[in-house]
Amino acid sequence: MLGVGVKLFLFQPQTGNIISVFRSAAEKSLSVQQLIDGQEMLVLVLVLVVLQFEGTRGEELHLYHREGENVVLPSERPSSSYRCSIVNWLYNRDTSTIYSEVRNGKVVQSSPRASRLNMDSSCSLTINNITADDAGRYICRPGSGSHTSLDGFVYLSVLSISDSDPTMEHFTLQCSLWKYGGLDSCSEKSFRWLDETGTELTGKTDDRSSRLRCYSSLTVKHQSDENRRFTCQLVEGNKVKVEAQHIQVHLYHRAGDEAVLPCNRPSSSDSCSSVDWKYKRNENMNKQEVHRGIVQSSPRSSRMSLDRNCSLIINNINADDAGWYRCSYNTDVHLNLLIISSSPPDADPTVNNFTLACSLLRFRSGSCPDKSLLWLDETGSELTGEGDGYKSGGQFGCVSFLTVNLQSSRRFTCQFIEGNKVKIEAHYQHEGCCSVSSSGPPASSPLSFIMLTLKITGLILMVGLTVGIIRTRGRKKPQKDIKVRFAADDDTVDYENDGERSAAAALH
Template sequence: MDRSCSLIINDIDPGDSGLYTCRSGSGSSSDGFVYLNVLSVNRGEPVDMYYRGGDEAVLPCNRNSSSDSCSAVDWFHKRNENIDIQPEVRRGIVQSSPRSASMSLDRNCSLIINNINAEDAGWYRCSYNSDVYLNLLIISSSPPDADPTKNGDITLLCSLVRFSGFSSCPDKSLLWLNETGSELTGEGDGYKSGGQFGCVSNLTVNLQSSRRFTCQFVERNKVKVEAHYQHEGMMSSHLSLQPYFILRKLNCWNVTYV
């Protein structure tokens, strides 16, 4: 307060908005009312984050560092243009939904999503105007129940699931590589490339092959995320995300933020 009993609030944020009442005496007859409206400006460009299905995702919220809780934080999610916006977190509390068991907030009010899958991809917004796009790289096989002990072919499908849909990936942005890092195109020893259609690329390989195959998503000549596959069903990933994140280790997968 200053000398005139005006209420001074430093470094305001959306949690400070609302109705304020000033009472100068013991009664309410002389009450003064002030409505505080806070105009928030986006503090940065939308963040694109890339993960492999099954990992733990950490979506940042540009919350004011002076806030000591997440009680004013909301998180919203929209999978694509054709689906309504869903409230995932209200006033710091994860809302009840089929996905709520995998969600939580950390001390910075970042949204944590465990064991992410295609349902988790899309656009997210924190109430502090933090826009995050969660993109998932997923490798699946066709047929999914193929017996790896028998000789035969299997088709690997590499899909990037994102908010803008399966048609939004530039041509030649999904690449298949062998264990030496050479790109697999056309048909060769133990493989046949089916090419890329939108955000899906397929590669047919022999079940008895012990070679490792890698799928990469490349944007502006930079590898954003990659996953590896072997006939035993073993997969791993290396993710390249935004520059202000630190090196983390999720389960047995190394995740590097560069």
Template sequence: MISIFRSAAEKSLSVQRLMDGQEMLVLVLVLVVVLQFEGTRGGEIHLYHREGENVVLPSERSSSYYTCSNIDWLYSRDGRTTNTEVGNGKVIQSSLRASRLKMDSSCSLIINTITADDAGLYTCIHGSGPSSDHFVYLNVLTISDADPTKGYFTLQCSLWRYGNLGPCPEKSFLWLDETGTELISKIDALSSGQRCFSSLTVKHQSDTNTRFTCQFIEGNKVQVEAQYTAVHLYHRAGDEAVLPCNRPSSSDSCSSVNWTYKKNDNMNKEQEVPRSASLDRICSLIINITAEDAGRYRCRYNTYVYLNMLIISPQDADPTNDDFTLQCSLFRYRSGSCPDKSLLWVDETGSELTGEGDGYKFRGQIRCVSRLTVNLQSSRRFTCKFVEGNEVKIEAQYGSEGPPASSPLSFIMSTLKITGLILMVGITVGIIRTRGRKKPQKDINVRVAVDDDTVNYENDGERSAAAALH
């Protein structure tokens, strides 16, 4: 009986081993088929870049191809529609990005100054069937800001990608400050269609230059990072301001760099700075500023420059009054964001002018405007300072030389000076002409005769004189 069970068990084990061998063979066959199927799809690559960079999408062209005339590049944003960007080796001019596309000698596709709209799937077709297709997934990282509310504003870091890749993993975004310290984000790794994003709310600090870094992490590796930089500049009217762009080193030209401008936070849309604007070799914007130039400027590379301008001007210029009012104004992106007592008046000794004193009366500060009434005949010097964060950011002076040349009072004073000069010249000319009309005296011939104690003067002309000496 035991031998019978043993024989049955051995047969069962043999059958099990055979079935295991068959399953293994099936698995091997399935793996081979999968690998062959993957081979028919060609290779694929995932690229990560920041907005504004130039990218190269490799074609992985077979060495048997010597020209790009049979190369096509297709683009799909979400898998629902596909557009041809390059056909038979030539850029399709109807493409929305045609002006930024070109192919190199290896048939790789070059896209200049990428934007979020360039993210998606690019397929390189070699023209010899699907087995040679090559897939490139372009991911673009951007940072944008929202206008502040109650002193706070929100930064949003977005990874734009092909719509069918699914959501981003949790904790795939990391925020850092300028010291490299990790910051806790308000919203982490949400997905909405083609975009994964993370938001960070920070306090608006116009007294400092700030920098925040957003990193996208996948597979324990930082795939791409982008920086948000806020620069605050303070100038007087007529100064030359240089607005930094922080252009990435991978960008080789300023020809594709564009600057945008918003005068204040009430504007719904940024205006583009004309291409004719002056740029230096690192794409910084150069402006000879006036009050109209104050506002927020943005270089494409996530650099926001807040240009503030301080100016002193007479509020009134009535020559019949001995006093007039000086107005100190700070023009900026957020016109109502000046703290109380941030505009200070001081005299030539550096003493702060408050209330009423000798030759002045402080009128107070409303938002970003402060007023000081001074005596017209005063030869003193008055200085207005903008102070923020216990630091003097900018100052302007009104001195004894009189009001600024552009003021109405200056025009009146200049007119009076010119009138006085003309009057003096006229009087001088009149005196000279009057003297020229007088008759010259005739020549006097004097003969002297001495007779005892008397000297006689005799004029041959009309007059004679005599003098007695005692």
């Protein structure tokens, strides 16, 4: 529907200012006399009468998204008759320089974000995997020219979270809102921090503001016995505009397990092509295992893959896999590995004493609390000090020793306990041998012959039963043990126990 628009310019002689006023002809309640009422007489000059599509004047649209999401900037086309081939998209971060992102319906390849831009059939502009550098003002302009009355303005603000060093005991999270430089600064208390229970964290923040961004800092303490989630919310008028999360996950496994390391990828992302995974085994080691969704070449790359959620899967884990992992979407995963070994490895337990070592391999090898590694016998009784067939060697850092002398079948269990919870356990099983002694009449008597025959028959039966049991055991599937499963759905993060494929945790 067409409507007549009138553009009026008011000239004020005393100040020399020219004031532009635009009103639709439909606003009949506004008269020229009302425009010039006041203490000072203004000279009204009718400069131009224009035709304009009613309601097509580009409105200001403000969008808020978190880093890593895909964003659609809607086009303010006057009507369906406008072809996208005449549409231009412009961008500027502040009030000074303006850049062309789309010219005559085609993405400008010289743009730093060209590979992530796409214009759909409605002339809306899509930006994939947004970063802080994408924040700013976008102008949708149908037709050529330096300025038209049909311009549509979209202001994109991007929320991101960064950290100082999450491997340290105390580290700082910084939540930043990147915005267009011509907008007002953020108001006080624009940011709100929540923990994994939804409880607001107060008295620990430091809020700042500048022309291009507003930010809030939160200092937290690393706690290895808990999975933590810190949420930063941008609030305007008691309404949450956007939020971002920083997640810490602690996984505990045994050698040979399959480990699934979760990644907090935004739900709007349609692929893992922007996902990176980094790995640290210690302070002096920093490797990139996955870059842009591709597993990098390394001695263990054949055991690594990404699932559809961009989680990192490591098969048949061993001592080389323990450490700290970082997904590019603000998720830190600490992979801890519990193993039992014997010293010497080929010791004969029926003759010699030998020592079992229970080790928890983690990013900080000496960061296990005292008495966090416990030894239990097959009855579940804790083994401390010295007792029948064993002697405790104590705990040193993340290693605990137990000296044993096995004369029969016995099982020893090592548990890692933190926060009064058993995080993981492993078993050492020794199968002892049996000896049979007999006494009776001399072998030359008939009774001796009968007894010998019975013994041979019994021995044959025992061998047959043993072979059958071994074959039956070989066909059985391993029993499922403890597994920690991580599930993320948009703004919800759950941690729960589930069954897993058990590996050969017992070392013989």
